[in-house]
Amino acid sequence: MEGVAQLEQEVRELIRRRGIDPLRDPATLRDLVRDVVADYDDRSVRGHVPPLVDPAAATKTVVDAVAGLGPLQQYLDDDDVEEIWINSPEQVFVARRGEPELTTTILTEAQVRDLVEQMLKVSGRRLDLSSPFVDAALPGGERLHVAIPDVTRSTWAVNIRKYVVRAGHLDDLVALGSVTPQAARFLGAAVAAGLNVLVSGATQAGKTTMLNALAGSIPARERVITCEEVFELRLGHRDVVALQCRQPSLEGTGEITLRRLVKEALRMRPSRIVVGEVREAESLDMLIALNAGVPGMCTVHANSAREALTKVCTLPLLAGENVSAAFVVPTVASAIDLVVHLDRDARGRRTVREVVAVPGRVENGVVETSDIFTTRQGVLVRAEGFPPHADRFARVGVDVVALLNDRAA
CATH class of the missing domain: 3.30.450.90 (Beta-Lactamase)
Incomplete structure (x- = not known):
């Protein structure tokens, strides 16, 4: 331990003298550490310093301490x-x-x-x-x-x-067992057709991963604007602009909220808007954007698809006293087309629990829903519902009725 501590001190001193940035120039750092360890070994042979038990382990420990997160x-x-x-x-x-x-x-x-x-x-x-x-x-x-x-x-x-698995497409989630092939084909067709998708689930249920995979079905020619609190999405599209929030300065100025990002995104000629997660009043701006004819997707914390819709009907009320449920509920019914709810099974595996369609109707102040896929005995199976906007599916060459009825496909 004593030798490793001395190595780290020597490496840090050389970094300061040579002006090396360990984070931006890791190759130079590794070369420097190897040289310092070799020199230390020579000195230990002559008895000037204690010998290293494992030079390779010492090298990794020093690199982790200087350029990584040390013990973590x-x-x-x-x-x-x-x-x-x-x-x-x-x-x-x-x-x-x-x-x-x-x-x-x-x-x-x-x-x-x-x-x-x-x-x-x-x-x-x-x-x-x-x-x-x-x-x-x-x-x-x-x-x-x-x-x-x-x-x-x-x-x-x-x-x-951490994001251990980066799913760039729904096929990646099929391979992981998170969604069935039929449900994946349907969701891919729905995104390509321009349906608005709400992804719900608890913390660590895989909402961001699902959002990233769904975005993989957005046609390559479309321009995508993403709005997030912190950059997490990794879209592989050619025409994409990623926006993130900014904290206020020491003087309390310069803050950029998620609500501001959604508003600015509409001025950037988007074909699609992808919002990382809605928690507060930004849900109103997202609904307005979706109602303006710009297809989009976002995530929300919820315990079921129906609770997710209820939450999206409630969050916009935080935007101000002039926003009422009489406006928000029918807006949600017309703006959201699908809800994909995720859960974690007993083994900790993230799976799609249900896919729910929103036909666009409101009954007694409640948004109507229709189950497209549901979980029975731990397996995601086809239910009886159908999504709205069959004409949008037809526009991209998909017979959605045939797709959903082909259970063996």
Whole structure:
């Protein structure tokens, strides 16, 4: 341990002298560490410094400490780990294949703060007493959330959410067993036809992954604008603009909310709008955008497809007293065409639980729905419903009735 600590100190000193950026120039860093380790080995042979038990392990430890996340880097490198969270320096947890476990990693308070500072350095986000929460994206696409005292009791609470599987198309989800081939073909046709899709589910149910996979069915010629709190979607389209929110400055100015992004997206000649998640008044702007004839998709936290519709009928009321349910409910009924609800099974696997159509009718203040796919005995099966806008399917060459009735396909 003593030798590794000395190696790290020497490498950091050389980085400062040579002006190397470890994050932007990892190849130069690795070469530098190898040279320092080789020089250290020579000195250890002459008895000037303690020998290294495992030079290769020492090299990785130093690289992780300088350019990675030190003791946490091993979990970022582990494909089975989906999320890392720190409740206190002595309690570092990971979720592995959906199951939480307490790790043997023990940190100090100074290490936790240094790790957070290092993660925020490249994000442009800040964390202080006036702004005790931060939500940021790491260079590898992981999502970071931190809360500090006095919002927390005494220690920093850190969450790092990884995206272990990147599904660029619905076929990827079929291969993973998250959705059946027939349901995937239907959803792909619905997106290509321009239906508006709401993806719902609990936290970590795979909503962003599903949204990314659905977006893979958007025709290549269309221009896509994405609006997110933090960059998470990775669309492979040729014509795509990704927008993210911005926190206020130290003076409390310059904040850009998700609601502002949705409004600005409409001025950018979109063929499609994809909103990462709606939680508050931005749901009103999203509904207005969808009602303006711009097809779109978004996600929402909910326990079922019908609860998702109820929530989308309620959130726009936060936009102001002049927004009433009499306006919002029929707007939701006409703007949302499909709800795809996701869940996690007993093994932690993310699956599509139900696909619900919204015919566009309202009865006694409630948006009517029709089940297209539902789960019976743990299997997603065809129900009796049909989606709205059969003419849009026909426009892209899809006979939706034949597609849904072909259960063996």
